Amino acid sequence: MDTTKGDALENNVGFWKRIGRRITGIPLLAWILGILAAALVEQWVGYEFAELIGLPKIPVLFGALIVLKKKVWMQSPMMIPSTMLYVFSVYILVIGVVARVLAAPANRAAGGLMKMPLWISVLIHLGIFYTALHIWSDISAYRVITLKLTLIAIMVTLSLNVINGYMGEFSCSHPGFMALGAYAASAVTLIFFTNDRLFGAAVLPASLGPFVFPLALIIGGLVAAIGALVVAIPSFRTRGDYLAIISLAFMFIVKSVIENLEVVGGPRGMGSQPNYADLPTVFVWTVLCIWVINNFVRSILGKALNAVRDDEMAAEAMTVNTRKTKMVAFMFSAFWAGVAGGLFAHVIRFVNPGTFGIQKLAEVLAMVYFGGLNSVYGSILGAVSLNLLGEMLRPLEIFKWIIIPVMLILVMIYRPTGLIAFKDLDVKKLIRPR
């Protein structure tokens, strides 16, 4: 009896080990190519395949929106196995097989890329990955907007992680920073390039707009960074709960100031932003944000945030200028939240103060703490998983608001610092051959 159990266990371990070994030999390049292949397969035969197995159209978000719908369970239960079959064959199977088959050549290619400057191989990886995302999202407008909002969520989460994770303060002001960025960037594009209700006729030719858009985003970021001084300066003397309350107050102040400013539309908000934030733009800004933040937190100047968090007195005694460190951290973090806000405004093409309230704060905090403190991987994971999950569980209606919090609570119990906490993102390691 015992021996059979032991054998079964060993076989089991063997099985997982075998899978593990198969996977560890696959470089990132092969995975990305697998994803590209899956996107291409879906583009070429996705619709036909869906029709063949009795689905009315391609499952838009990995089948979740179909499988979780009560109506489907009641009226056409056959769609559930079909959806699962679709997701398994188009995504899991294609990605797995292609990654496995291409592992050896991709390893050779990755080895060759290692000899080139890092940025070239990074751009090649990103280029392939973006192509895959673009093809995948081409299937429906819903996918495009979900993807854009997910990318923006990554930026906001990562920027909040700089304060709450890397520097260990509990800041609640990020929706406020986003609002400043969203309104400032929108003001620029609306005043100069749009004929709109609030600011009248365009000042400059609209054809110039897309080229000035990065500048508008940077202005949004800078406005947010200046706003961050309101929280950064008290942080010299105050820590913990008190600073959290100051930052929360900041968020409410921003919201109510905007509500009372008729020039920017007051509580009704501001609409008809030009359509500048297309997928490649959002993608490029997200990559830029991840790159710059990752650069910063891995430098000694950035590690000073960790020193301030873990022991401020020791940091000072070791020559660290803690005031400057805090100031930089707040302004830097707010800058990216502001840029994300600017992009958000141009994706939704409408902003109102109500968007940047306590609900947004809860979302962002959840993504940071779920994904993992002090970790770029963690913020990406947290933003992507919670954002997609929020969309995928939509058919469950009210139960969505039970499932997600329960997940959060479980993570907080079993992994109090989040899923992937305290891990450096080393790009060179990530793309090396295996």
Added chain:
Amino acid sequence: MPLLHVENMTHYFGGLRAVHNYNLAVEPGQVRGLIGPNGAGKTTIFNLITGIYRPTEGSITLDGEPIVGLQPHEIASRGLGRTFQDLRLWRHMTVLEHVKMARYSTIGYGLVGAFFGTSRRHREEEAIERKALELMRMMRVDDVAEQRVTNLPYGAQRRVEMARALAMNPKILFLDEPTVGMTPGELNEMMDIIKQVRDDLGLAIFLIEHRLKMVMELCEVIQTLVFGEVIAEGSPEEIQNNPDVIEAYLGKDTVET
């Protein structure tokens, strides 16, 4: 001119006079000791000189320049390194990160380098890393460079703190009870390290110590502090034979020797 000069320093915590009329002159390369019972005000003197507190009265000069009122990090980067009685390490950081951090004030690549990873930054950080590894070898913690400090045994944590303080390239090193809570083996190791720092790096050292054997062996001049006041100052022999010291300190704390 003394490297570090403290004149008539007095400090009150509210109504409590923690330090009274304290004077100190440390010459370059000199090893000084500060002993006294618990609560005498030794750590407070360290905190006053390093800028954590601002003295109620008195003047302090480092290398001839007044430092009262400067931020602790400014005083530190002028060449005053220290360790803490209660071991203040950064618990989520690795040994190597600790030692590199103490080079903060020398960094020239600025925020542009930090944000965009310029080649200047890589050059500077590589040079810093080389120097850090050298000091870590000296303190025998180079084999745990990538470990979090919380994973290390106590003695090794003390040596990390020492390596970190040395990485600042100080002119004078303040050590606040560096052997507190150590086993006899760790204690001997720490003695050797302090001698090595004195002899190889030629640093001035200002040492607070509870164990008399250690101060007597290491220091040229020793001050005895009781209730914030220096009751005796002199060579180890003079201190050992001073009746006031014997009464105020040795009499009660003979167990510690």
